[in-house]
Amino acid sequence: MTRAAVYLPDGYGASEGRAGPGRLGEVELDVLEVGSAQVVMREATVRDERDGTLFTGGSGELVFDPSGGGGPWAGAAAERAARAFGVVNTAFHAQRALRYVSRLLGHPLPHLLIRIGMHEQSRPWCGGHYRLPGQGVGADPDATSPAGEVHMGGGAGFVARPGAGRYFRVPTHNPAIICHEAGHHVCRHTADFRLNKLRSHGRHTNKKTALDEGTADVITAILLGTPDIYGWHRHDVPVAEQRRRRLDSRWTMAHFQGGPGSDPHADGTVWASACWSARRRVAETGADPVRFDTLLLLGMETIGRDHPADLCTDALRERRHFSRLMAAMAQADPSLAPHVLAAMAEHGIHLGVSNNDLSRAARTGPTRLVDA
Numbered sequence: 001m002t003r004a005a006v007y008l009p010d011g012y013g014a015s016e017g018r019a020g021p022g023r024l025g026e027v028e029l030d031v032l033e034v035g036s037a038q039v040v041m042r043e044a045t046v047r048d049e050r051d052g053t054l055f056t057g058g059s060g061e062l063v064f065d066p067s068g069g070g071g072p073w074a075g076a077a078a079e080r081a082a083r084a085f086g087v088v089n090t091a092f093h094a095q096r097a098l099r100y101v102s103r104l105l106g107h108p109l110p111h112l113l114i115r116i117g118m119h120e121q122s123r124p125w126c127g128g129h130y131r132l133p134g135q136g137v138g139a140d141p142d143a144t145s146p147a148g149e150v151h152m153g154g155g156a157g158f159v160a161r162p163g164a165g166r167y168f169r170v171p172t173h174n175p176a177i178i179c180h181e182a183g184h185h186v187c188r189h190t191a192d193f194r195l196n197k198l199r200s201h202g203r204h205t206n207k208k209t210a211l212d213e214g215t216a217d218v219i220t221a222i223l224l225g226t227p228d229i230y231g232w233h234r235h236d237v238p239v240a241e242q243r244r245r246r247l248d249s250r251w252t253m254a255h256f257q258g259g260p261g262s263d264p265h266a267d268g269t270v271w272a273s274a275c276w277s278a279r280r281r282v283a284e285t286g287a288d289p290v291r292f293d294t295l296l297l298l299g300m301e302t303i304g305r306d307h308p309a310d311l312c313t314d315a316l317r318e319r320r321h322f323s324r325l326m327a328a329m330a331q332a333d334p335s336l337a338p339h340v341l342a343a344m345a346e347h348g349i350h351l352g353v354s355n356n357d358l359s360r361a362a363r364t365g366p367t368r369l370v371d372a
């Protein structure tokens with residue numbers, strides 16, 4: 001165990017005026033090996049791909065000052081400390097996410113590689129994405145790991161915090177971005193919404209569906225204990241806008257766009273919001289909300305196991321349907337199923353109906369539901 005400084009999840013999304021994206025604290029990190037710019041753990045390897053040594057191994061501790069996110073104007077020492085903090089913070093949240101999921105599934109997931117400072121040549125980047133290697137849709141020539149890898153930018157721009165100064169917008173400091181990308185790894189190795197297991201390594205697709213984006217947001221909310229997962233860096237986006245991606249806003253299938261021109265993140269808010277309502281409903285019955293987390297993951301695993309022999313359009317289309325995953329979740333915990341189905345019905349999600357038909361019904365039907 002190694003002492004490490006990280007941003008702890010404590011429902012920070014709702015708190016105003018905080019200087020950083022979490023409460024700074026110290027944890028014991030279970031590390032196998034520390035390299036000059038990487039941390040290796042059983043669950044994941046986190047590596048800063050840019051030049052320079054971040055860890056000298058002197059003290060044996062991984063305690064660094066977040067330095068307001070660092071950045072090109074911060075000075076060399078502050079930028080180095082911020083980068084080192086970013087690797088450690090990413091390692092902590094990735095390990096925490098993957099351990100939680102593995103415990104509920106009853107088995108580990110494939111090792112996740114997380115690479116920081118990617119795609120810097122083309123643009124300064126403050127986001128992250130999950131990538132599989134291959135020439136399919138969304139091909140990323142930098143992706144190398146067949147089990148999947150997360151790329152994170154080196155940061156760009158600033159988060160302005162009223163009364164708390166500005167913070168360089170660096171994704172490795174932000175637990176929400178780390179958890180969301182780890183969530184895609186969970187999706188890939190359970191539900192496998194795009195049937196990548198049936199594709200050869202050269203033909204993996206990186207295109208995400210609304211169900212993939214929404215589920216990654218649900219996993220993030222579970223891990224951070226807040227529905228306002230992006231509240232820190234998107235505090236200036238009104239909560240009534242889908243791009244804030246708050247899960248307690250009551251997005252329904254009436255807000256679902258679908259089709260090739262739609263944004264899967266925005267459409268995913270409907271699924272994420274419905275899951276959050278269902279999780280709350282489960283808690284209101286007196287049950288441990290972990291039971292919801294378990295039925296979600298077991299449902300994902302069930303639909304991932306049930307796949308056709310060959311890749312076909314119908315199978316891919318079915319895997320986009322919210323109702324299909326909802327049915328598998330209900331089967332995973334029959335005693336909670338009525339509560340889960342009732343909560344999701346309030347968002348316009350019903351068993352056995354395609355996303356487009358649910359959307360049409362929610363827009364035109366007599367039971368048009370509460371808007372955000």
Ligand SMILES: [Zn+2]
Pocket residue numbers: 180184208213216
């Ligand atoms: Zn995503």
